[in-house]
């Protein structure tokens with residue numbers, strides 16, 4: 697959570713809870729920094745209240761971004777966390793940590809696991825499913841709302857976006873949301889070999 701250096705604009709209104717009251721003092725990346733969101737992804741001032749930012753950060757995104765498939769993307773692209781720690785993944789053998797050298801990773805084996813038993817054909821199983829699919833979905837919808845808010849021709853406060861707001865911010869389960877996962881393995885491989893420019 698970065699503090700803004702500029703003043704809050706007069707007509708602040710949160711794109712998630714639609715409140716105009718409260719503090720609007722922090723800077724938000726609509727595309728998470730831990731997925732590679734840079735300066736280009738900073739939401740314009742006055743569009744997200746501090747209460748919503750705190751809520752998403754602690755209750756939704758913290759768990760979702762360390763869950764499948766975000767953890768895999770972050771790991772393969774060696775994208776560090778906001779606190780500049782390397783991305784990590786749990787495997788059946790133990791903890792895997794992305795190295796600063798693209799294409800390499802460190803594995804911290806669980807105690808009692810013998811690496812000799814696994815050679816010469818070392819296999820690592822990575823759970824390829826989300827533990828918290830609802831939080832992953834709410835994070836995706838949150839990113840979508842933030843992305844749309846950044847497009848000048850879109851009226852993000854239009855009622856058509858209310859169900860998305862209700863789901864991502866308030867966990868409203870009246871509408872079922874789902875998502876598809878598409879992987880470009882070539883691009884993924886390239887990012888793994890060359891690292892992400894973040």
Ligand SMILES: [Zn+2]
Nearest residue numbers: 710713745748
């Ligand atoms: Zn809000």
